[in-house]
Amino acid sequence: MDYDMENRKTAVRGAQSIVFKDAPHIISAASVTGSKEAEGPLGKLFDMTNENDLFGAQTWEEAESNMQKEACILALGKAHVGAEKVRYLFGGDLLRQGIATSMGVEALQIPMFGLYGACSTSGEALALAGMSAAAGYGDYMLAVTSSHFGSAEKEFRFPLGYASQRPLSAHWTVTGSGAFLVKAADADSQGKTGGNEKGEGGAVKAEKKEADAELEDQSFSHVRIAGVTVGKIVDYGLKDSQNMGACMAPAAMDTIVQNFADLGRTEEDYDRIITGDLGYVGQSILFDLVRGKGYDIRKRHLDCGMTIFDRETQDTHAGGSGCGCAAVTLASLILPKIESGEWKRVLFVPTGALMSTVSFNEGASVPGIAHGIVLEHDGI
Amino acid sequence: MDYDMENRKTAVRGAQSIVFKDAPHIISAASVTGSKEAEGPLGKLFDMTNENDLFGAQTWEEAESNMQKEACILALGKAHVGAEKVRYLFGGDLLRQGIATSMGVEALQIPMFGLYGACSTSGEALALAGMSAAAGYGDYMLAVTSSHFGSAEKEFRFPLGYASQRPLSAHWTVTGSGAFLVKAADADSQGKTGGNEKGEGGAVKAEKKEADAELEDQSFSHVRIAGVTVGKIVDYGLKDSQNMGACMAPAAMDTIVQNFADLGRTEEDYDRIITGDLGYVGQSILFDLVRGKGYDIRKRHLDCGMTIFDRETQDTHAGGSGCGCAAVTLASLILPKIESGEWKRVLFVPTGALMSTVSFNEGASVPGIAHGIVLEHDGI
Numbered sequence: 001m002d003y004d005m006e007n008r009k010t011a012v013r014g015a016q017s018i019v020f021k022d023a024p025h026i027i028s029a030a031s032v033t034g035s036k037e038a039e040g041p042l043g044k045l046f047d048m049t050n051e052n053d054l055f056g057a058q059t060w061e062e063a064e065s066n067m068q069k070e071a072c073i074l075a076l077g078k079a080h081v082g083a084e085k086v087r088y089l090f091g092g093d094l095l096r097q098g099i100a101t102s103m104g105v106e107a108l109q110i111p112m113f114g115l116y117g118a119c120s121t122s123g124e125a126l127a128l129a130g131m132s133a134a135a136g137y138g139d140y141m142l143a144v145t146s147s148h149f150g151s152a153e154k155e156f157r158f159p160l161g162y163a164s165q166r167p168l169s170a171h172w173t174v175t176g177s178g179a180f181l182v183k184a185a186d187a188d189s190q191g192k193t194g195g196n197e198k199g200e201g202g203a204v205k206a207e208k209k210e211a212d213a214e215l216e217d218q219s220f221s222h223v224r225i226a227g228v229t230v231g232k233i234v235d236y237g238l239k240d241s242q243n244m245g246a247c248m249a250p251a252a253m254d255t256i257v258q259n260f261a262d263l264g265r266t267e268e269d270y271d272r273i274i275t276g277d278l279g280y281v282g283q284s285i286l287f288d289l290v291r292g293k294g295y296d297i298r299k300r301h302l303d304c305g306m307t308i309f310d311r312e313t314q315d316t317h318a319g320g321s322g323c324g325c326a327a328v329t330l331a332s333l334i335l336p337k338i339e340s341g342e343w344k345r346v347l348f349v350p351t352g353a354l355m356s357t358v359s360f361n362e363g364a365s366v367p368g369i370a371h372g373i374v375l376e377h378d379g380i
Numbered sequence: 381m382d383y384d385m386e387n388r389k390t391a392v393r394g395a396q397s398i399v400f401k402d403a404p405h406i407i408s409a410a411s412v413t414g415s416k417e418a419e420g421p422l423g424k425l426f427d428m429t430n431e432n433d434l435f436g437a438q439t440w441e442e443a444e445s446n447m448q449k450e451a452c453i454l455a456l457g458k459a460h461v462g463a464e465k466v467r468y469l470f471g472g473d474l475l476r477q478g479i480a481t482s483m484g485v486e487a488l489q490i491p492m493f494g495l496y497g498a499c500s501t502s503g504e505a506l507a508l509a510g511m512s513a514a515a516g517y518g519d520y521m522l523a524v525t526s527s528h529f530g531s532a533e534k535e536f537r538f539p540l541g542y543a544s545q546r547p548l549s550a551h552w553t554v555t556g557s558g559a560f561l562v563k564a565a566d567a568d569s570q571g572k573t574g575g576n577e578k579g580e581g582g583a584v585k586a587e588k589k590e591a592d593a594e595l596e597d598q599s600f601s602h603v604r605i606a607g608v609t610v611g612k613i614v615d616y617g618l619k620d621s622q623n624m625g626a627c628m629a630p631a632a633m634d635t636i637v638q639n640f641a642d643l644g645r646t647e648e649d650y651d652r653i654i655t656g657d658l659g660y661v662g663q664s665i666l667f668d669l670v671r672g673k674g675y676d677i678r679k680r681h682l683d684c685g686m687t688i689f690d691r692e693t694q695d696t697h698a699g700g701s702g703c704g705c706a707a708v709t710l711a712s713l714i715l716p717k718i719e720s721g722e723w724k725r726v727l728f729v730p731t732g733a734l735m736s737t738v739s740f741n742e743g744a745s746v747p748g749i750a751h752g753i754v755l756e757h758d759g760i
Binding site for chain 1: 468474478479489491494507511516612613739744747
């Protein structure tokens with residue numbers, strides 16, 4: 001094991017990675033999803049689902065905000081930690097100006113950093129939450145991301161009412177939000193220091209107390225964020241926004257291979273290497289690109305976009321995508337397997353395609369970015 | 381002085397602030413602006429301006445990207461630091477899906493975190509760059525933000541060709557980008573450790589070398605990021621997106637007063653308290669709100685949006701705004717005054733209005749957020 005370092009400085013590894021000396025833990029996670037996700041292979045694992053995908057709202061955007069809020073409240077409730085104890089929140093979504101996040105987390109009244117990394121945002125949020133907790137900037141950090149099929153189609157393609165056709169290489173944006181509560185290694189278990197001591201957000205506090213009464217302790221105690229590999233923008237010049245798997249695969253390869261190089265590892269050091277939403281098209285490109293670098297990850301690879309929907313019965317073409325895709329798969333499927341020790345070490349690599357309707361219409365390419373998070377079972 | 385702390389943990393102050401034990405320094409900054417800004421009161425202070433606001437591009441979006449790239453290259457060149465030595469980049473802009481940033485910084489090939497905090501993004505980027513440097517995650521961090529009048533009008537209001545009228549409470553989005561190179565206190569002065577060692581970005585490197593030849597050393601050696609106060613979302617229920625000063629003033633008040641409370645200070649501990657782009661309308665609201673909390677900042681307040689344009693001759697109504705407004709004012713006016721010691725301690729508080737055309741059309745309110753950065757002259 002390579003985590004015994006004498007001082008903070010040595011936490012820096014290679015060109016792009018950090019290995020934490022005192023690794024923070026993900027102590028709880030929550031997943032909130034729509035109806036199609038509820039009918040998929042992971043349906044029974046999600047904490048909350050909604051039949052009409054509106055979550056009590058009038059618009060898709062407000063629905064997405066509500067999902068984020070619920071995911072945060074659930075994650076806090078599972079660990080019996082109040083919002084006022086969370087030092088900083090790191091959140092993002094796919095919508096212009098990140099409104100799903102700002103409207104969603106407003107009620108929590110946690111000091112916040114808004115992020116944009118397309119579908120890689122869950123990795124970006126976890127990286128910054130882990131970095132902040134490991135640096136001693138607070139006991140608890142919250143990371144949250146979301147996407148919504150209705151709001152994403154409107155934002156990037158056409159409103160649902162147009163019933164436009166989609167090519168087979170297109171993804172199906174996941175309606176879902178995942179939230180993750182990160183705790184510093186040296187956190188006061190009472191959460192009395194380093195928290196947001198103002199004790200605001202009364203409504204949230206009340207909701208949380210109700211949740212406390214209903215929920216058993218569903219927190220994790222064995223999942224640590226061992227390190228991160230921050231991604232670069234990787235541009236192979238592709239311009240097809242309906243084939244995002246191909247646009248993102250080079251970035252996924254770059255971050256995975258960089259992680260290996262920075263930490264002196266190979267695919268054999270990970271039980272699973274899990275990408276966000278490359279889908280069927282992107283996966284085969286990733287395998288080829290990684291093989292070109294001398295590694296073979298085929299036996300250990302899993303893609304959240306290929307896991308969340310059933311290919312035969314759910315007709316989602318290339319697979320699921322969106323900020324919520326990797327987040328809810330992490331919360332519902334991956335973290336419990338690490339907690340139980342079934343998987344000892346996982347490289348979680350959410351992937352994002354950096355484009356907008358404007359950049360696409362102006363003929364710009366669609367570069368990708370991917371952030372790598374090393375998740376480990378404590379007993380490793 | 382209250383900076384003598386024995387361990388990292390005590391860097392956490394009050395509900396929302398961090399005071400760095402080993403404060404990182406801003407060692408260089410660059411400002412790139414459009415033609416209207418060049419004609420304004422700060423015109424002569426900017427590093428680079430462009431007559432037709434296109435910066436050699438065909439579209440406003442690409443022009444904005446070019447500004448970001450130039451600002452980064454200039455900031456690196458001024459300090460004679462290569463892009464490959466920068467560990468992480470923190471950047472953002474106002475456009476949907478942050479394309480000005482992803483297209484702008486792509487060529488630098490620095491591992492990057494995309495941010496969105498509306499016009500508060502320069503504060504968000506500096507906070508995270510400072511936090512990462514102070515935590516020992518690398519020797520050099522780069523923070524960059526931008527806005528462009530042409531791309532912002534298209535994004536938030538109407539394309540310029542429509543020649544639509546603007547109310548007097550409206551702001552004028554600044555065409556500009558500011559970049560800031562942050563150096564860790566214990567950084568190897570050769571930048572050999574903790575850098576992005578891959579040495580990619582050859583083109584940038586070459587450009588940088590040219591810049592080196594032309595430029596004298598224009599780096600700062602006395603400006604430190606002493607601490608940060610991370611902002612919460614503050615929502616007074618206002619819905620007028622053409623009066624963003626009013627929407628953002630409550631957030632500015634909240635962060636300023638929180639900074640005083642967290643650090644045990646008053647307005648008298650700062651030579652200047654500088655908001656991002658409240659403008660004339662927002663400033664008077666801020667004064668009232670702050671007075672309601674028992675402080676009087678009138679003599680020490682400066683607003684970048686009121687500073688960058690001349691009210692009498694430039695007809696910008698409420699003043700300048702945008703991610704670039706606070707950033708270029710910081711780079712060109714504020715940092716040199718701190719470097720010279722004219723100002724010993726400044727609280728820099730960029731302010732953002734969290735909205736999109738979609739949230740506005742759906743009737744949502746426009747909440748604000750503001751991040752506080754404590755900047756000090758080393759000799760303090």
